Amino acid sequence: MVILGAGPAGLVLANLLLDAGVGCVVLERADREHVQTRARAGFLAANTVRVLERHGLADGLRRGGREHSVCEFRTGDGRFRLDYSGLGRGEPHTVYPQQELVTDLLTRFLAAGGDLRFATEAVAVHDPDTTQPWVETRDADGRPGRWTGRYVAGCDGRHGAARRSLPPGAVRIHRRDHGVSWLGLLAEAPPSLDAVGYAMHERGFAGHMARTPETTRYYLQCEPGTSPASWSEERIWDELTVRMRAADYGALHHGRIVQSTVVDLESDVLEPLRHGSLFLAGDAAGLISPSAAKGANLAVLAAEILAEALVDDLRNADPGPLSRYSARCLAHIWRAQEFSLWMIRLLHRAPGQDDEALFQEQLRRARVESLRTSRTHQDWFADNYVGI
Ligand code: RFL
DSSP: OEEEOOSHHHHHHHHHHHHTTOOOEEEOSSOHHHHHHOOOOOEEOHHHHHHHHHTTOOHHHHHHOEEEOEEEEEETTEEEEEEGGGSTTOOOEEEOOHHHHHHHHHHHHHHTTOEEETTEEEEEEEOTTSSSOEEEEEETTOOEEEEEOSOEEEOSOTTSHHHHTSOTTSSEEEEEEEEEEEEEEEEESOOSSSSEEEEEETTEEEEEEEEETTEEEEEEEEOTTOOGGGOOHHHHHHHHHHHTTHHHHOOOOOOEEEEEEEEEEEEEEEESSEETTEEEOGGGTEEOOGGGOOHHHHHHHHHHHHHHHHHHHHHHOOOHHHHHHHHHHHHHHHHHHHHHHHHHHHHOOOSSSSHHHHHHHHHHHHHHHHHHHOHHHHHHHHHHHHOO
């Protein structure tokens, strides 16, 4: 079994296969330092935590993760808070930085004797429609390599080799550009509020998400095509202060901005998630906008479903679960896509000042008001917000 990519999807899959006695190798393009320090997600759904616990992958998370259950919405009409752990399914998030989860997963895999090759880039998956697929690689010095297995799992993200190796027409790609971009920021500053903050302002959306007691992720809606370099630290903090309405609701803790990237809010979903002997999981299977923080959660869930199906096929000679892998994952993926789109529409004004934009803006305000006042709407929100 050859696994491409040592992100959450590839590493959960690798650990589960190793535990079940299925031989596998993980091929990772980046070096170990890069993989262990790449700051991205942080909010883990309760079901993600259950999956990790079920397989003994949650030790670090139990020690270092913090429960999180309140979000605060700020608008020109005021602010309100929802404690979603008391709504809907009654579950909190666990905040645990993705790079720490990845570090835990790869440390465990290597300690158990797992085979993980850093600085080994998959160039292409060959013969995926046969029972002997093989992966062409090149190492950091450009030396070529070749890896074979009964199956290949493409967990190498949106721009990885797995997607590139699909023959034209083998899968359908559903794509949506939501027309909104965020400046994704990581600040060396303690969180400024004890909640996820969603600020809706005439100047655009601003978001606040705790990562650790010392670091906070902020988002600022920006013009599509913006260069992060055009946002100085001073401009970032000024804009966050205005949009978060710090004058009314409390000052923000400032600190050095250590990461600044533009994230275009886009979705894509591949269908089906299998082509012969090649399976797709995580971002390789579908990209989801970070508006509802679902990407890493979907990656962990897909890895568990795929691992169990592979074990059934390879050890128990039962190919049934593997044939259902794509449909099972896609049901979760589309549900998450639907909620992420709902969040995008909640958090952003339609661009422009024409009749259509003004109409959409009034609908958006009504949506916010319903969320503020309707318990039924709040239960629905909580169900979807922490569900996966
Ligand atoms: P990853 O984590 O991208 O890992 C893929 C790995 O594959 C390697 N790779 C290759 N290796 C070999 N050969 C090749 N040709 C290769 N090409 C790539 C890469 O080096 C990498 O190590 O994918 P995976 O495992 O599918 O996991 C997906 C998640 O990382 C992603 O969905 C989340 O980070 C999305 N996301 C969030 N998700 C959440 O659930 N909660 C959040 O709070 C959250 N916040 C975020 C996010 C994504 C963000 N960005 C950067 C888009 C915040 C941000 C800013």
